[in-house]
Structure formats: structure tokens, C-alpha cells
Amino acid sequence: MAVHLSSALRRLAMGLSINNPYTDEIRQNFPQAFDQAVLLKPVLENQYQIQMNEDELAFISLHFEAFFERHSEDARLSVVVVCSSGIGTSQLLGQRLAKTFAQELRITRIIALGELLATPIKESLVISTIAIKGLSVPVIEVSPLLNRHDIGIIRQMITEQPTPTNHLVALLQPELTIVTQEQLTDQGAIELICQRLIDQGYAKPTVVQAALAREALASTALGRVALPHADSQLITKPAIGLLIAPQSINWQHNDKVQLVFFMALNETVHGQMRAIYHDLDQLIETPRLLKQVAQASDGTAALAILAQLNQKN
Template identity: 30%
Template sequence: MNKLALKQSPQTLTDQILKFILTKKVVHYSDLMDYTGCSRKTIAKYLKQAEVVAARYQVSLIRKRGHGIYLAGDQSALLANIGVTAPYQQESEEERRLDILTMLIKLEKPILLDDLAEHFYISHSTLERDLRVLKKEYNLQYQSTNSGIQFVGLEKDKRMLLGKVLQKYWGQKVTQSLKTGQMRRNFTVPANFFQYVDKETLHQAQQAMQEFAELVNININEYQYESLLIHITIAFQRIKKGEFLSKGEEHQAPALIAQHTTKLVEILTRIFKCEIPQAEVAYLNIHVMAIEDGYINLDGPDSLRPKLVKWLKNSLREYDEELLKNLGLHLIPALSRIQQGVFISNPYLDKIKTNFPVAFDKSLELALELQKEFSVRLPENEIAYLALHFESFIERSQVKLHEVRIAIVCSTGYGTAALLKQRIQEKLPTLEIVATLSVAELIDAAPAADLVVSTIPLKLQGTAVMTVSPFLSEKELELLQITANRIQKDKYARHAFASLLSPTCIITKTKAANKEEAIVQITQRMVAAGFVEEQMTQSALDRERLASTVINEIAIPHGDLKNVKKPVIGIMTSATGIKWGKDTIYTVFFVALNRQVEDEMDDIYSYFYEVIQNGAMLRKLRTAQTVEAVITLLSD
């Protein structure tokens, strides 16, 4: 058997020894010493206690030289009752799995699955299921051989696993001192978790973090504070037991130790009253540097933020400035954390996946693109946090779609304008009035509105105008409602079309000389982005041979919808023209739709027809220099 070295109460250890003997039938001192990690003298003491417990159920504990240690008598009552007081029978599935995880971390040799299952009094299939759950939830790595299974990893990997356990189960509350009025964080863990986290160590770690946070001039957010506190707690619990990081485990540690790290080490040395090895200092430095990277460099001259925002614009199908800002603020420290091996938990993971599936899918797509661009794999917890930003964006977009923005222009003074505004708000409350202007104010700056309601005749470029009387008759109200409904329908259609545009499937200034080159180029771009199958290229070429898809100076090629994985409209532009059979075209719209957008198909094609009949827009498209310019033209 294997040395367990589990910290247990005397009663618990006595019960475990009895259960071990009940399972193995006959054992020896060496088996019990190996099983418990206790000395022969300590085992003898616990056997005396076990003998007393067994006697209560008319069972004798026999120690016979040359034969071993075993139980005599009817053991059914003992087995039934010892199960009630034994810890593993009282544990939940999750607690048992955590015990399995910590046991595997502590074992120095492989352990047979049968022995592991017997130790926890579970079946072989239950153990295998527990191991699968641990691998999925905590990324537990182990290897299986003829000798059994054994944890695979270094000391830093053990700490990372224990940190994930701690992070999942501890709670935080903020308290205010009655004397000073100062606000302080206070972290606690459930009582049954003190076998994994020593209460005194956690208290000392919190004391150190509070001093550190007050001393340094860094805004430490919740993720960073929690991650560093977990690391300190786990690290010093391991250090107290003589478990140190070996040289080379610092995980890409910077050559120079940050000034803030030096301050933290001084605080920890004083509070824990021990010297901290250099490898441990280097690992602490990683966490401190992750905090500094996420805070100091955010808006500095070498900031990653502008580059990241530019990349996000080219990678996202649709966005607004707030989404770009929020994703940037989250991703900069997140990328730093992950590159440094620092991970966070997300207690809302399952709820986010269940309640916001569309947002989570968008977040997952972005995570895949991030992995390609930055060679960093975002864990599911981080992806779920990003999904919250996407959900906010989706809800903002839906609100905007429902709103028709109106500006009121009145030449007879603010009194009349206020009356007109009040009447519209009362009769048509779904309309959003964004401005009330005089003629002079209108001349200075045109309002950002879908419709201008004016008491004087106006003619504006690109904005609908409705002329009404200052008192707004019932007939005018009815006409205003009809006009607003039409504008709203147009906005829906434009949004439905724009939602199918992906920066990865737009090519400007193409060098394609003919339709074959153009179709291959655009479809291969769509294949690489994961929107269509490889067969789409040949399908579109075959379709084009049957009949040309040219309309005026644009082409609308398409292939078999069975080759569409996700609906998208690919776009290709050329300022010089592409030879398309007998014609020359300047813009290609590759339409790849399927049943996923069946309910929106009318809106999509309604706006698409407006686009292809808009000569001015098509002329701007052919000369667009950037992907962003194409999306702006087709979305605004």
C-alpha cells in the first residue's frame, strides 16, 4: 500500500484502521504504517483504541505474531456502525472527489485502482467516474501503469490544483472596522475544508495581503487579489510541510524581481517567521507581475490595448465601442494571467452557459481566434466572463433596434417644441426623442436621428423628414406611426444583414483576375474561418457554370446549402474589376445561408436588394480600402 500522510483526528484514524482491517482481512504493522504514515508505536496506540471500539460490537481484534492483525467474530454490526462514524460515508460526492484529488497529490508511489476504490469504499466504476470529473473540472493529470495510477506534475502543478479547490469553495465578505471605519476583505472556507487549508495559514496570508494592498500604489482588482491570496495560502501551507518549488518551476519567471515583490516578501517573511527560498520568490514575482501588467501598462506608451482593440475590430462580426472597451479591459490582464500560469474561477459558469447560449458561443468563437493570434488558450471560466460582455452588447443592440430615434425641429420657439415633444411622448411612447432643436441649431449640427419631425419644410441628405403642424393632428400622429414602423422594419432588415458579415470573410482590393480565382479565394477564406465546408468551392464553381450570377456590376455566387456550417455573407471588392465571363464586376457577395436564419430570410434579402440597387453605395464599396470600411458602409 501507499503512504497516505493524511491529517486526521484520533477517532477518524481509529475508524480508518478498522475499515482497513475489515477490507484486507489480515494486515501487518508494516501495512498499517504504510497506509497511515504513522510510526509502529503510534499504530500500537491506535490498535488499542480500535480494540475497544470493536469490543462494543462483540468483535475481537487479534494481534498474532507470525500471522498478523485481524478481527474475529460476527463483523456485520461493526461494519454497519463503523460506516456511520467514518468520514467517507458522510461525505458528499464532491467532498469524496476532493479527498481523492488531494490523496493522489500526496502519494509518492502509484496506487492500484482497486486499492483506491477500497480506501474510499466505492465501486471501481464510481472511482473511474470520479477521476473523469476531476480531470474535467480541475484538469487533474495522472498516468496509469501496471503498478496503478499516479499524479503527473511538479510541485507548482500540485499547488495549482489545490488553488483551484480553494478558489471554488471559499467565500468572501467585506467588513468595516468600528474604530477606524476602514473596509477590509475577509475570506473564509467551510469547516470541512480545513483538512486542505490550515486556518492559521489562511489568516496569516490575509494579514499579509491586507498589508501589501495598503502599502503598494497599485489598484488590485478582485481577480488579482484572490489569485495572489490563494497562491500565498497554498504556498506557505506546502512550505510548512517541507514541500518546496524546485529550480526551474518558476514558469517563465522574469529575470528581475519586481520592487513590489520585494516588499511582499518582506511582509511574508515577518508574518510567517521563515526565510523564503529564491524559487518561491520567483513564483511570487509572477503573480505580482501579472497584477502590474494588467494595471500599469493598460494605457502606457507600450500598451497592448490599441493593438488588441484593432485586432478585435477585425475579428468580430459586430460590435460597438463599449464592447470593444470592455473586452479590452478584461482581456489585457486575462492574457497576462494565463501566460503567467495564473487562473481564476467563475462561480457562474453553468448559469452563463445555460442562460446566455448565444453570448457564450460568440465568446467561444473569440477565444478560438485569440488562440490562433496569441497562442494562448482561454480556460472555460475566462470564456464565460467574456460572454457577459457579449450578452450586454446583445441586449444593448436589441434595445437600439426597438428604438426609432426622432429629432424635433421647430421654428416658433421652445414652448411649441416642448408641446410637440410632449404630445409625441404621450401618444407614441416607443419612439425615442434624441433632440429638440431650433433652425439655427439644426444648421450648426445635424442630429443623429432616424427621422426629423419638423414644423417647417426641410430637405436633409440621408435622413427622413416629416413636416407637421405645431399641434400635431390625429392624422399626422397616424402618419408618424406608419413612418416609424417602416423605419423600424428597415433597421431590423439592416441588422439582420449586417449580423451575417464577418471581418474574416471580407476581402478588399482583391488581385483575382477572373470568376474562378475570385470564387476560390473567397470560399477558401470562408472555409478557413469555419463558416463553410471545403466542398463549397467546387459547388459554387459548378453552380456558376450553369448560369451566371452577375447583376449589373456585381456577382452573387453561391453553392449547395448543405456545405454551410454557419450562415455568412462573404464580400470581395476590386477597384479595377474582375472578369466574370463576358462581364466585368467590381463587388462579389458570396451568399452562404442555411436554415439557421430561416426566420430572418425576408429581412436579409429585403436589405440586400436595397444594397444592390444603391449605385452610390456600390461605388463606395469597390474603392473601400479596409474591411472596417466595408462593414461600416453596409451597416450604417
């Protein structure tokens, strides 16, 4: 990022800017990273006397996203591969597993049976070429050649794993969900949902001004969805407020927003941030659910629809 910023600052100091053809896609796909770039904007502008547009912010946000990716948790099942010797056949098996289940399994160790029995098992699953009993984690016995039958058994095991937690719904509350037919501006929508958060004890009174100030830096609208928020210090307990406006709200950049998710998050959910934004991205990429939520009659109905996120088919 330092190299990129050095070049960008020199360019902007001369009044030059470059077009980013992927700005809209970056804003939608990496909202958390884009928000970090937005928060950096006033610092850079004040210190270097420059003006940064959203194209420049989108480039910077890619560096934040790369950092988040490097430090994100791997959601794949962790696996230890075992055979009688730990050499040859297990290496072959490990390679075939990695190729066949690249998106589902993360192989942490390829070892011999003796080593497995002598060390704690931290993995979620043991895949072995020999029979093993009495372990605290599931064991799947397979051929070193990983035939179709073996693949079928492993896929069944993966399918039977618990459904991932819906982090988005876990932070939504019926009392923080508003359905309105009123014609609102973006400012009016933020004020309405912030007041609900304040009244219910989730945020401090100054959250309204802080959220409006953040929105003034750059729009949080992503098509039909907006994600306003404020400084985490103003959040007394984490939650996500939801305002549903079937008639649409005229947001910045002429976006027609129907769902406003106010991200009232603080440090107590810091470790869940990536998962929360992942669920939001899943929602944005599912027009059917977006439409259903926008047409929900009340908060309870809306949350029931959102609960369909992450459900296995």
C-alpha cells in the first residue's frame, strides 16, 4: 500500500487522477475494505492537501482487502491424512484430496499412525488408508488411490457438517426492524433507524450525527441495499438495525435503496466482521431474497426470509 500511496499522492498533488473501471464492483464486493479506505480519506486529504475521489479509494481498498484475506479464518474442514508409514501412499492421497476437495478441505498434516497417536488431534477429520478406532474425531478409511466410493463417503461427511452460522441474522432483532411506506431521504432513513437503536439501548445519542458524517464522506449504498454505520465507540451493544422501504429511498448517486442495514457493530464482534459481511454479500448476490425481504410485512417476516441465507440445498 505504501508504494501505491506514494504514487497516488504525487499524482493527486498535480491535480491528476486515473479512472478505475471497477469502482462499482469493488464497492459492492469489498464493502468492509472500501469503508477502511473511506476512513483514510480525510486523513490523507488534510495532511497532503489533496482531493481523493472514489476511483482512487477503490484502488486503496484493494490493499485493505488483500490484508483481510491474509488474516481471515479458513472455513474449510481441517484434515490430517494418515497411513501406516506416512510416506508414499499418504503423500499421493494428500495430493488427490487437495485436488478433489480444494474448496472443502484443508490438509494440515500428512503423518504416520504412530505420530497421530502420540500427538493431540486438532483437526476436524482424519482420513486414513488404515483402520483406526477410538479417536475423538471422525475417521474415514479410504484407498490411497481415492476411488469414487471414497469421494462419495467424504462428500457425505462434508454435507453432514452443521449448517454455518448465519452471522447476519444473529445480529438482527425484530424490535430493530422497521417497515415503512413513508417517502424518506437517505438522511431521514438514517435518523429513523438510529433513533430506534438509541431508544432500545444499542447506541449513544451522538450516533446519528456520526453516521451522517460518515455517509457524507462516501455513499454506503450498494444498489438496492445501503450499509450506514458509525464509530464503534458509539455502540453500546452490537446489533444490525434494518429499515425496509418498499417504495425505495433516493440515496446518493441516485441509488434506489429498499433495504437499509445499519451496522451497529463494536469490538465485541470484531472477529466476526468478515463472516457478517460475507452474509451481506450473499444477500446482495441473491435478488430473489432481496425482493422477498423488501416485500415483508413486518420484522418477524423479514428475519424469517433472511434466515434462508447459508442454508444447504
